[in-house]
Amino acid sequence: MQLKDMAKKQKMGTYSLSFTAFVIGGMTVTQALLIVSIVKHIFLEEKPFSAVTLQLVALLAVFTVRGLFTYIHGKIGIGMASKVKREFRQSLITKYTNNPIQTSIKGQSGKRVTLITDVVDEIDPYFSKYYPQRILSSIVSLILLTAVFWQNWVSGVIMVVTAPLIPIFMIIIGKKTEKKANEQLEKLTALAGKFLDSLQGLITLKLFGKGSEEAANIKTSSMDYRTATMDVLKFAFLSSLVLELISMLGIALIAFEVGLRLVIFQNISFFAAFFVLAIAPEFYKTLKDVGSAFHAGKGSMAAAKKISQELEESNQIIQWGNERLSDAADPPSIQLNNLSFSYGEDYFSLQNINATFEPYSQIAIVGPSGSGKTSLLHLIAGLYLPSTGEMLINNQPLFTYDEREWFDKLIYISQDPYIFSGTIKDNILIACPGKEISEDELTYVIEKAGLTELIDQLEDGTNTYIGEGGRGLSGGERQRIALARAFLKRPQIILFDEPTVGLDLYTEGILQKSIEELSQNATIITVAHRLHTIKRADCILYLENGTLVGKGTHKELLENTHDYMTMIEEQQGDVAG
Numbered sequence: 271m272q273l274k275d276m277a278k279k280q281k282m283g284t285y286s287l288s289f290t291a292f293v294i295g296g297m298t299v300t301q302a303l304l305i306v307s308i309v310k311h312i313f314l315e316e317k318p319f320s321a322v323t324l325q326l327v328a329l330l331a332v333f334t335v336r337g338l339f340t341y342i343h344g345k346i347g348i349g350m351a352s353k354v355k356r357e358f359r360q361s362l363i364t365k366y367t368n369n370p371i372q373t374s375i376k377g378q379s380g381k382r383v384t385l386i387t388d389v390v391d392e393i394d395p396y397f398s399k400y401y402p403q404r405i406l407s408s409i410v411s412l413i414l415l416t417a418v419f420w421q422n423w424v425s426g427v428i429m430v431v432t433a434p435l436i437p438i439f440m441i442i443i444g445k446k447t448e449k450k451a452n453e454q455l456e457k458l459t460a461l462a463g464k465f466l467d468s469l470q471g472l473i474t475l476k477l478f479g480k481g482s483e484e485a486a487n488i489k490t491s492s493m494d495y496r497t498a499t500m501d502v503l504k505f506a507f508l509s510s511l512v513l514e515l516i517s518m519l520g521i522a523l524i525a526f527e528v529g530l531r532l533v534i535f536q537n538i539s540f541f542a543a544f545f546v547l548a549i550a551p552e553f554y555k556t557l558k559d560v561g562s563a564f565h566a567g568k569g570s571m572a573a574a575k576k577i578s579q580e581l582e583e584s585n586q587i588i589q590w591g592n593e594r595l596s597d598a599a600d601p602p603s604i605q606l607n608n609l610s611f612s613y614g615e616d617y618f619s620l621q622n623i624n625a626t627f628e629p630y631s632q633i634a635i636v637g638p639s640g641s642g643k644t645s646l647l648h649l650i651a652g653l654y655l656p657s658t659g660e661m662l663i664n665n666q667p668l669f670t671y672d673e674r675e676w677f678d679k680l681i682y683i684s685q686d687p688y689i690f691s692g693t694i695k696d697n698i699l700i701a702c703p704g705k706e707i708s709e710d711e712l713t714y715v716i717e718k719a720g721l722t723e724l725i726d727q728l729e730d731g732t733n734t735y736i737g738e739g740g741r742g743l744s745g746g747e748r749q750r751i752a753l754a755r756a757f758l759k760r761p762q763i764i765l766f767d768e769p770t771v772g773l774d775l776y777t778e779g780i781l782q783k784s785i786e787e788l789s790q791n792a793t794i795i796t797v798a799h800r801l802h803t804i805k806r807a808d809c810i811l812y813l814e815n816g817t818l819v820g821k822g823t824h825k826e827l828l829e830n831t832h833d834y835m836t837m838i839e840e841q842q843g844d845v846a847g
């Protein structure tokens with residue numbers, strides 16, 4: 271939606287702005303009339319000061335009312351701006367939170383943060399400056415023009431002829447400004463993205479000795495932003511200069527005309543001449559003000575365009591249904607029917623995966639690095655939306671079920687489980703939100719996950735703060751927290767991304783034993799790297815470049831899938847070596 275339409279939609283604001291503009295216009299004319307009348311009485315008619323006391327009081331009242339309404343006019347604009355900004359922020363956040371996983375796949379968190387904060391703020395000038403000024407200027411200039419025509423139509427004609435020059439130049443310069451403001455926003459979002467990226471990868475950059483190179487890149491990006499900002503400012507100054515020149519020229523022409531008629535032709539009264547001269551600067555000033563505000567408004571238009579593009583960008587949302595999953599103790603059956611998924615056009619895709627996982631079966635997904643194993647696991651978890659095909663759970667499409675029902679049945683143990691800022695206990699209990707867990711139960715799962723020794727060493731035990739701002743944990747310890755979550759939840763489906771990096775023998779042993787124990791009550795689908803896991807799987811899915819090239823037991827695949835056999839031989843070689 272255009273900003274113009276958004277502003278018009280705020281009917282109450284628009285009416286209030288029009289009303290205040292009428293009052294300001296009326297006060298400006300009254301003010302000029304009073305000043306001219308006072309000057310005429312004192313200087314031309316040489317009346318005593320007491321003769322104009324009442325007019326002076328009236329003038330003071332007019333000043334006050336005009337000032338007050340100008341303040342109210344500004345306030346209404348600010349109110350409209352904050353309402354629109356709030357709406358934009360809400361729409362963006364709703365879009366991102368409607369499908370956080372899809373959003374995060376597309377990366378660029380820095381860009382999104384800048385969009386929600388800085389770019390939305392850029393919308394402000396349109397509503398707080400340009401829109402109120404446009405209403406003010408159009409109403410006030412009409413009132414002033416009518417007043418001038420009433421006193422001296424020739425000056426009115428000069429005003430009508432010169433006034434359009436202001437909007438014409440305004441549009442010419444404004445077009446350029448919009449382009450420059452667009453460039454400025456591009457540079458700002460690029461700078462934010464680059465900065466966040468470097469910050470997140472600081473350790474990697476340092477290790478590769480790329481710290482100073484990256485600093486130079488950030489500097490270049492920041493200089494680009496500076497140049498773009500200076501360009502915008504250059505146009506702002508140029509625009510003020512041109513507007514100033516045109517209004518000076520208009521006032522000079524009127525002064526010249528009024529002067530000629532007053533002094534040489536003597537066919538205009540002093541009152542009319544002085545009144546026109548008092549009104550002319552006000553008339554050009556109000557047009558000039560809309561010119562300057564227009565400049566600021568153009569920046570807002572560029573920002574609005576950027577936000578609209580983001581909002582319009584299609585983001586397919588996963589729509590869950592409200593079917594209930596069976597309460598049976600047995601895990602549900604899982605069937606992948608021609609399941610395909612793509613990260614986007616020209617990106618990696620998984621194609622037509624067909625497989626059936628019986629309850630309590632142990633499935634291993636194997637394949638070379640980048641073949642799509644983790645992507646398939648995400649798809650099975652219901653985190654990604656398939657592009658075609660479907661996954662059937664107990665013979666019904668997954669997304670017909672209630673989201674909570676499905677997630678309650680499974681646990682996903684990733685290679686690098688996320689630890690939230692909080693205590694060890696909080697981090698384990700997230701597996702069963704809202705459920706009362708006794709201390710005994712907690713001690714049991716801690717023991718099962720091999721965390722007892724670690725926790726015993728800690729002064730605050732399970733109340734020790736970990737994660738952001740707390741005590742750091744090693745990769746193996748994080749995996750064990752994930753296992754504790756799994757033991758607490760006792761899921762019917764376990765999705766496990768087996769670590770590729772070697773864990774210490776202790777953690778490795780715990781992991782193996784725990785997964786074996788958990789799998790007695792669950793179907794377990796593992797992205798497998800260890801020969802041991804692969805060999806004992808009931809069914810192995812062998813992926814290559816997003817395609818399922820082999821399916822079966824270890825023995826079957828060794829016989830009929832050549833690449834699988836090569837991979838196993840290489841692994842055995844590694845183990846032997």
Ligand SMILES: Nc1ncnc2c1ncn2[C@@H]1O[C@H](COP(=O)(O)OP(=O)(O)OP(=O)(O)O)[C@@H](O)[C@H]1O
Nearest residue numbers: 375376613617618638639640641642643644645646
């Ligand atoms: N968010 C994303 N956007 C675009 N492409 C992605 C995204 N995430 C992963 N990919 C690409 O998808 C492909 C498959 O990735 P995936 O992580 O599923 O592979 P993998 O088989 O699990 O690899 P590995 O064994 O190395 O972990 C890779 O080529 C990867 O570059």
